[in-house]
Amino acid sequence: NLSGRLVTVLLILLAAALIWLAINSWVDYRLNPDYGSIPTARETTLLALARNAAIIALIILTLMFTLSELGLNIGPLIASAGVLGLAIGFGAQKLVQDIITGVFIQFDNAMNVGDVVSVGGTSGVVEKLTVRSVSLRDLNGTYHIIPFSSVDMVSNFMRDFAYHLADMGIAYREDTDEARKAMFDAFDELMKDPEHSPTIIGELEWFGLQSLGDSAVVLRARIKTLPGKQWGVGRAYNGLIKRIFDERGIEIPFPHRTIYLGESKSG
Amino acid sequence: NLSGRLVTVLLILLAAALIWLAINSWVDYRLNPDYGSIPTARETTLLALARNAAIIALIILTLMFTLSELGLNIGPLIASAGVLGLAIGFGAQKLVQDIITGVFIQFDNAMNVGDVVSVGGTSGVVEKLTVRSVSLRDLNGTYHIIPFSSVDMVSNFMRDFAYHLADMGIAYREDTDEARKAMFDAFDELMKDPEHSPTIIGELEWFGLQSLGDSAVVLRARIKTLPGKQWGVGRAYNGLIKRIFDERGIEIPFPHRTIYLGESKSG
């Protein structure tokens, strides 16, 4: 009986060792650039995570089966683990959520280092990406570390292409056709700028008279650019618009108000 | 006894293999355009999900029954799984919710690639639709990945038909009938526009004097269009309204204020 148990234990340990070896070998093989393609940062992160998870599971199971086969009453161990699991499970849910969300963000390739993204209400350049959190550097140079459990929506400003959306408010007394022509002329001039012209990948997209606002008539147009170039193009276009509108006397209105002077009922 | 166990194990494995085969065959048959209709993207997504779920369940059950029949004490395994389930269950609830909501969104056909929708406070064109998340491209070209657990209400702007709702504020001193006539004339002119006329699928729906606001009397009318054409039609209608109101001298008011000059009690 005892010898049978010892044999079982040895078999369990042997099986565990073999599985350990298999996991490690497979991960090393996958991460080895000599066999197949060079692994991306994404693959490295996910494989390292998978290996850690597999080995922790292996250790726990081996330990439990071994103790159990040795005839030790592992009831107390399991009970302790259960209570512990209960007590910690509630507190750790954010961590588990971090990792689950992180795995999917890596799988979906939702963002890469160098992208400008907006996550959890904060925007910036991605500086570092782990399976638990993302680190952003914003425009002021502030460094934000955001765990993925605080991330619902990932907004990537640099996927494939981008737009500069030009919503120009002009005064009600102006002619909209004249303003339209000015916006097209500004775009033509922008296309002659050697700095910005190569980053623009389409004609000016004209939408029309977007709304009749409180103090301004809003005209909308859009410029398609390379990803990440929308802000530079936008600022250059703003500058040209300002100059051309000034030259042609097209008013960009301040907030307006119409004043009536109150008088008594009798006049 | 031992041989009986081995037979049981073999039977279990055989049953598992047969079930595996059956599931795979059925899914392949359903996805095969040669037998019946060509499967939609929706069907492909849902069948793939169902197959994965069924096969994971099959593997876990087969493993457990096999170990159990082999006489191994699977108590530790189950206990570990229980504690693990507890610890992970809390963190994974968002993922489960993602998938459950995703399945229902696919079933309800709530949105399709190419639709303009608003989910979780963000609007855009649907670029990609998985069982866990939806990817939107908004007007600025920003790419949003939104997990379904953040989605309560799906608002689809392109279901069957759409409306342009025209809420025109005119000054109190204007005649509402004259403004009404102007809005109908603008609609008539719009119907002569070869670009927009084919996308309009009904007469101008006249509501009337919607409200007596702070500075403006608001007139409401509505134009029925093909889905996705409401914005273009709206902008064209805005342009016509602006021109006709200018021609006829109907004022679109700035915010008004009546000023009284304060004076002492004695006058």
Next chain:
Amino acid sequence: NLSGRLVTVLLILLAAALIWLAINSWVDYRLNPDYGSIPTARETTLLALARNAAIIALIILTLMFTLSELGLNIGPLIASAGVLGLAIGFGAQKLVQDIITGVFIQFDNAMNVGDVVSVGGTSGVVEKLTVRSVSLRDLNGTYHIIPFSSVDMVSNFMRDFAYHLADMGIAYREDTDEARKAMFDAFDELMKDPEHSPTIIGELEWFGLQSLGDSAVVLRARIKTLPGKQWGVGRAYNGLIKRIFDERGIEIPFPHRTIYLGESKSG
């Protein structure tokens, strides 16, 4: 022993088949217009839901009792189900909540297809009503699918009758009795309108001087209408009020401000 078990299994299967038959027959009988009244859409939805729930429960129980009687150790099955239930229970709570709320909304007859309702902050006409969600079409033609778990309060604008509440702000310098008379005259004129008169089901309900506001004295009155007609009646009444107030020179005030010119202490 074995034969006893087989007999038990057969009895279990027989009992299950009988219960299945009973459930199906009863539901078919209830949904059959030949026996009793024609079932409403509500009854059809609820009976279908009840039948599905009953049959799923029946299958699970039959399976478990059968396996148990066959002497198979169903411990692993139950344990897996328990862990699964735990892991999924958290994520599925919204779905369960959807269905429970849906059942009660159907029972309470809280809304019907065609009603204008407001649920979860969104208003529109009910286009479709399932046991899990409601689909609304709003004024802009946007189609909203709202799961019931996002619905706390159901506000139905078309239950039995409706009101147009007229809160008219008039200038402080006006005589409130004159304005009151104008509002009654507008109502009399409205009652002569062949379009709106049949939808009004009561006299003008006069409340009085509701408040002394910042720039206006607010008079409140109310018109009782057929359900769904309150908006049309309200717009017609607004138009009449505007015309009569203009004719009689009763001012609907813009926001007022009293200006004092600052001066130094010495005057």
Next chain:
Amino acid sequence: NLSGRLVTVLLILLAAALIWLAINSWVDYRLNPDYGSIPTARETTLLALARNAAIIALIILTLMFTLSELGLNIGPLIASAGVLGLAIGFGAQKLVQDIITGVFIQFDNAMNVGDVVSVGGTSGVVEKLTVRSVSLRDLNGTYHIIPFSSVDMVSNFMRDFAYHLADMGIAYREDTDEARKAMFDAFDELMKDPEHSPTIIGELEWFGLQSLGDSAVVLRARIKTLPGKQWGVGRAYNGLIKRIFDERGIEIPFPHRTIYLGESKSG
């Protein structure tokens, strides 16, 4: 052994039948106006709820004990119920909360049909009161169904008595004693009104100079009325105040602003 079991089962069924009979008889007795007082709507609701709960519990227990005594292994049944309880418990918590809160609202007599209340941010007249929800009809005739789980605080505007709180803002240049006198005179006149006088159940409660605001000095007074009459009395009082203030030239101020003209440092 078998016969002993059958006897036990029979005894269980007999006990269950007796308990059922007892519950039903007691509830019927309590609801029977011939024996004791006529039951209120509240008692009817609560007794019906209690009877349903008791009978469901009775059926479940009888079923379980019977199956158990018959020697059937009810482990699967209990396990299924446990997993089901787990999966549903999360989703049904709102329903349980509805009913628990509903029972206490009935016990506390917090609102009755016909009361004007404010629950969960919505105000209106109570039209219907079940153990799960309250139905309100608001001023616009909209019908709101609010489950009790959305109800934290119940605000009842019609408990025992009510007040009209008059916060009158007068211009800084006015004499507060003169305004105080005007407010008392308006109250005296109100007490002569045969419509409102019977609903007023106390003298004008004078508080004094409540605050020195941005543009107005606020005087506060209060009128005690019968429950539900505070709005009518308030509007009548507003009308009288407006007339008397106009007659005596006491200014109710518009928002004020003091303007300084900017000048350069040198003057």
Next chain:
Amino acid sequence: NLSGRLVTVLLILLAAALIWLAINSWVDYRLNPDYGSIPTARETTLLALARNAAIIALIILTLMFTLSELGLNIGPLIASAGVLGLAIGFGAQKLVQDIITGVFIQFDNAMNVGDVVSVGGTSGVVEKLTVRSVSLRDLNGTYHIIPFSSVDMVSNFMRDFAYHLADMGIAYREDTDEARKAMFDAFDELMKDPEHSPTIIGELEWFGLQSLGDSAVVLRARIKTLPGKQWGVGRAYNGLIKRIFDERGIEIPFPHRTIYLGESKSG
């Protein structure tokens, strides 16, 4: 064996009866004014709650032990109770929280009937205090029933003493020392008022020039009063300040604005 069991059952029932007797006697003794001090409302509430809790626990335990000793398989009972506990536990958590918070509010003596308090965002006079909720009557006579689970912070306006905090804004052109003197003079006059003087329990506490605001210099002082008298004293002090400031020509400023007239670059 059977007789032993019966003896055990009898002993259990006897023990239960004795414990019941002991609990009841002790509570009656504590609530009996003949033995010791007269119990406060707080003691009565807490003791009644404790007795109910103890007796419910006693009944459940006695029932379970008795059934268990009688040889009945109470597994089904416990399982049902477990599933029930699970299903209800989620929904009832607000009720349990109500009672736990209620017990602590009673223990801490956080509020008494007649106090003016602010709980859960609502202020009013406490009219009724149970172990589950508090009932407030606000200034408008509205009656609010607030369960304690909605109560985080209890703010009691009538603990030991109170303050009227006087934040007086005066114009920038005024002399702060003159205004300070006026505020002290107003306090001296207030101390001569036979109505308010007895409720003031300290000198005017002078803080100084609190802030240099947009349009006003704010001076802060404070008057210590008996609890509940702070509002009356404050209104009286406001009245005196208004009169004295008017007499001495100290300006309480309206919102200020400095206006520059825009001109073109060339002047």
Next chain:
Amino acid sequence: NLSGRLVTVLLILLAAALIWLAINSWVDYRLNPDYGSIPTARETTLLALARNAAIIALIILTLMFTLSELGLNIGPLIASAGVLGLAIGFGAQKLVQDIITGVFIQFDNAMNVGDVVSVGGTSGVVEKLTVRSVSLRDLNGTYHIIPFSSVDMVSNFMRDFAYHLADMGIAYREDTDEARKAMFDAFDELMKDPEHSPTIIGELEWFGLQSLGDSAVVLRARIKTLPGKQWGVGRAYNGLIKRIFDERGIEIPFPHRTIYLGESKSG
């Protein structure tokens, strides 16, 4: 067997009595000022809490082991406790959280009676500190009882030292160097004030031109004071600034606005 059990029970009871004695003795020893230092209020609170927790645990364990050794089936007891624990655990989580947070606030010495703190959005002087809640008296004399579960961040205004932060807005037309000199002169004068000078523990810390605002240029400086003296010093400094700015004619600006008069396109 029976005698062995009785011996075991006696041993258990003896062990429990000894542990009880040990706990009590140790706590008494620690709280006894004769042996070692006088215990702080913090130590007293924490030791009393620890003793209560230890003794409750001791009683429960002793009871359970005793009953178990006496051969009573304590299954029902444990099951009841489990269901009870489940049902109450949800409701009591706020209480447990109160105590855990309270223990850490005591350990961290985060606040002491007499400190001015801000917790859960409410500021005031700490009047009482228990292991479950903190009682604050705010500036108006209102007494707030705040359970620690509502406390995330503790902000202590009286730790070691404090600052008065002076953000002075001056008009754009003023010279910033002149204003800087005035602020330093005001500080020099403040240092001559015998009341405030001893509470200032550093030179005026000059930051510079903080921002170019809408209507004002903001200059920032800071004064280091003893804890709790920052408000008095700040008010005195405000008074001096106001006087010196008035003397030297440095303008503290009202909100500015530049007005353009609208004209038609033609001029």
Next chain:
Amino acid sequence: NLSGRLVTVLLILLAAALIWLAINSWVDYRLNPDYGSIPTARETTLLALARNAAIIALIILTLMFTLSELGLNIGPLIASAGVLGLAIGFGAQKLVQDIITGVFIQFDNAMNVGDVVSVGGTSGVVEKLTVRSVSLRDLNGTYHIIPFSSVDMVSNFMRDFAYHLADMGIAYREDTDEARKAMFDAFDELMKDPEHSPTIIGELEWFGLQSLGDSAVVLRARIKTLPGKQWGVGRAYNGLIKRIFDERGIEIPFPHRTIYLGESKSG
């Protein structure tokens, strides 16, 4: 049998003692600067935490195995612990979350004592960092203790480098090129300042015309500085900009408004 048990117990105790010794030795060795590098504050915190966790686990397990081997029925102990774990687990989740988040913040080196950070909406200098909370001192000298469970995002203002972002609004009537030149001249002058020049680590980064706002044209530029120096550099740059703009007559605009005088329709 008994002696075998005693031997097992002794072995268990011996193993526990050895493990204890090993843990302590290893931690001491790691923290001993003689062997290897000097441990950072971070290492000290994490190792102390790990040691405490390991030793608590060791004590609990040793106790349980010992009792179990001694033949004592530890069922009651485990059951008590389970119910306790349940009851406390809910309340303690914030504490567990504090520690888990704290461990990761230490691992990620997200902040160090002396850094200026923003966590949970509060900004300040880190004064103390434990595994459960961070203590910040803000600009007013207020001391905030923030548990990590309230911390989602850590924003570190002092990572590697920082920026001063200069968003200058100039009047519409100004020439943007002139303003651009003024901003570069101000930067050149700043680089000659011996105090700030060494802290600037790059040229002025020019972005361009950021937006055409309501009253101002916004120009954006950025200065790269050493970490923590961005505020000082920014204030100095503000001062220079103000002086140069004043000298050159470039207007920093107040909010603008265009006023139209209302007139009747007839003119």
